[in-house]
Amino acid sequence: MSTPLRLGIAGLGTVGVGVVRILRRQAELLSARTGRDLQLVAVSARDKDRDRGVPLSGYAWESDPVALARRDDIDVFVELMGGHDGPAKEATEAALATGKDVVTANKALLAHHGQALAEMAEAAGRTIRFEAAVAGGIPIIKSLSEGLAGNEITRVMGVMNGTCNYILTQMEATEQPYEVLFEECAKLGYLEADPELDVGGIDAGHKLALLSAIAFGTRVDFGSVKLEGIQRITLEDIQQARDMGFRIKLLGVAQRTPRGLEQRMQPCLVPAQSPLGQLEGGTNMVVIEGDAVEQIVLRGPGAGEGPTASAVMGDICDLARGLRIATFGQPAAGLDPVPPASAALPAPYYLRMRLVDKPGALAKIATALGSAGISINRMRQYGHAEPTAPVLIVTHKTTREALDAALAAMHETDVMAGHPVALRIENV
Amino acid sequence: MSTPLRLGIAGLGTVGVGVVRILRRQAELLSARTGRDLQLVAVSARDKDRDRGVPLSGYAWESDPVALARRDDIDVFVELMGGHDGPAKEATEAALATGKDVVTANKALLAHHGQALAEMAEAAGRTIRFEAAVAGGIPIIKSLSEGLAGNEITRVMGVMNGTCNYILTQMEATEQPYEVLFEECAKLGYLEADPELDVGGIDAGHKLALLSAIAFGTRVDFGSVKLEGIQRITLEDIQQARDMGFRIKLLGVAQRTPRGLEQRMQPCLVPAQSPLGQLEGGTNMVVIEGDAVEQIVLRGPGAGEGPTASAVMGDICDLARGLRIATFGQPAAGLDPVPPASAALPAPYYLRMRLVDKPGALAKIATALGSAGISINRMRQYGHAEPTAPVLIVTHKTTREALDAALAAMHETDVMAGHPVALRIENV
Known part of the structure; x- marks a missing residue:
């Protein structure tokens, strides 16, 4: 001894x-x-x-x-x-x-x-x-920096804030709105002292920035993580997504692209039958894709006394055994200061908006999308009691820039009631 | 350098x-x-x-x-x-x-x-x-021996033979019998030179014995792994299981019990909605339960050039970095020669059999179960064209010994046509 x-x-x-x-x-x-x-x-x-x-x-x-x-x-x-x-x-x-x-x-x-x-x-x-x-009891840092060290990592994804996933899956299960579940989480002590850290995606964004650095050999760059919280997700979004075979998750995605390092933490639609889509409650999941290993999925409790202490103990045991590597897996001086990608790779988007109920309203919206070069996969206007009409659109693959241009053009019309919700549909 | x-x-x-x-x-x-x-x-x-x-x-x-x-x-x-x-x-x-x-x-x-x-x-x-x-590209050895080193491991489970999982999930998807899918796997090169290694559970049993040693600090004891293959699983079993909300998996389970080390690799029914139940095709999954971490699930490709080479490279990179621990996580001399558990912990069982179609046949079977102290959760006899009647029984929780006694008693009756299939229903 x-x-x-x-x-x-x-x-x-x-x-x-x-x-x-x-x-x-x-x-x-x-x-x-x-x-x-x-x-x-x-x-x-x-x-x-x-x-x-x-x-x-x-x-x-x-x-x-x-x-x-x-x-x-x-x-x-x-x-x-x-x-x-x-x-x-x-x-x-x-x-x-x-x-x-x-x-x-x-x-x-x-x-x-x-x-x-x-x-x-x-x-x-x-x-x-x-x-x-990162991700509580899941040995994700070790898996990424050591177990998968022979891979060029191509993408890291994950649901890494249990509170957000709890809110989103409970919205679907109980058909209660965001506000009610937010209050429930507050009472249960699931929220950070500043709840924005959870529901604003900041906490999960911190974790994504750390995984990125290890995965891609880059300098930690939390400032460039594109952050978007779950506060604007409605029960209607959850239900529409479900009807189309998707679930809404606060999903982190990091990938190194020819245009720079892409890091985003935002609510996305993912296929309901994928491992990420099936993730319920406060559990965390991280998906790693590498050139050799293809895809690995790790799932486990993201918080709590036992799971988090388990992760701390894993690190302590490593040090006791003399297992030590550089903090981010390679010498800090060699970490690459990769610039952030100017825009995310193209994807289909889900759009929900309310339109003033008058002739030609839908046509103006469709025109705004068409002028930005965005084609529509499906579009539905719902029956409604309110003076404004709920409209749902799923686009074909497009860039976020084109989408933003279309949203700006929509805003210029006289038919929009409030701001639309735009969610990326992620291929996971 | x-x-x-x-x-x-x-x-x-x-x-x-x-x-x-x-x-x-x-x-x-x-x-x-x-x-x-x-x-x-x-x-x-x-x-x-x-x-x-x-x-x-x-x-x-x-x-x-x-x-x-x-x-x-x-x-x-x-x-x-x-x-x-x-x-x-x-x-x-x-x-x-x-x-x-x-x-x-x-x-x-x-x-x-x-x-x-x-x-x-x-x-x-x-x-x-x-x-x-073990489990191809999944960094399971590292996660178990290093990442979870602060845990007393309570149970290790897994689907660790991709070919068997492919056959079982394809039987459900294509409604083709075992024999057809076995031939398909042979043609696709999915089978070992001696296919018994795959479909007999031997290959997966080897893997389970290695995980056991690390998880419980015991000597590798492959000879005590209770092995049962998938060769007798019929399309009917698959469909009956599905109708009851289960899937059939070739599942390995290892746990240290007061009665000794329990290691089994056998087809089991698992809840269709569990991560193990949702596992499709040739993918592998390992579930680890520990006193602190609760439950961790790792999923990934169990074979193939890239994923297996990724695991080999992870080990090589560890050695290059000077990360080295004892082969099974602690000095070999200290590994415990725990005797095998005389029997598995109690569980409910699924039984399928064919009975000679004559009055009182079902009563004789029910009596055999009752005499062994096994109570019946559900029992169904199906309409049939054949001269023998298909019967399905799900028991309440029982020991394998009691079940074996009941099966022996059934065999002594004059109503059994062939040997029944008995599958454990595992709480995963």
């Missing part, structure tokens, strides 16, 4: 407590697997007196996470505080500066500062592991 | 050629990721003159794989010949004895000799990597 691996954990919320529980419960199993004792030395959190349901008196307490990160009796700093600036960033930097490896679940921190932190880690001969930052 | 990692490949069939292609095509990418050149030094195969569609003149040729394994100018011996004895075993032993790491796709070799080979590797300070041996 080698020397123990000494750990310091900053942040004792759900995930932190989950990690402490595993370290206590599975000490023997973890030693057998890693060949070392995993020894929790010190912890840090805001409130020392709170009962967290797990005994903490055997560990040194630091009220300041930066002080914890600097302790010379730990080998690994486990950052489970969250937040992309402030203490999480300072403590991570302090840990690297004083020669510790870092394990973190903090997607925001790495989405914003990943390149700088990876460079800092390498300069110190250390690494940052972040399996828990 | 460190020194190159020097490779010798024995076996230039589909997978071997696939690996050579990736090494040639992605040399730059592989160097960027691993920090080393991956240098193919020598190859070995039966027929030197065969055109394999890839240039081989730049590599040393060895007609004897053992001689290749012993070369002192290679670091890693890549065994892609297959077969659980003979040259594959000799060459693997020669490679370990002369200090090389081994990468192999050979499930039969490890299922039969895994413990001895793992011990030999450790004595030499080397390791054997075998990602390609």
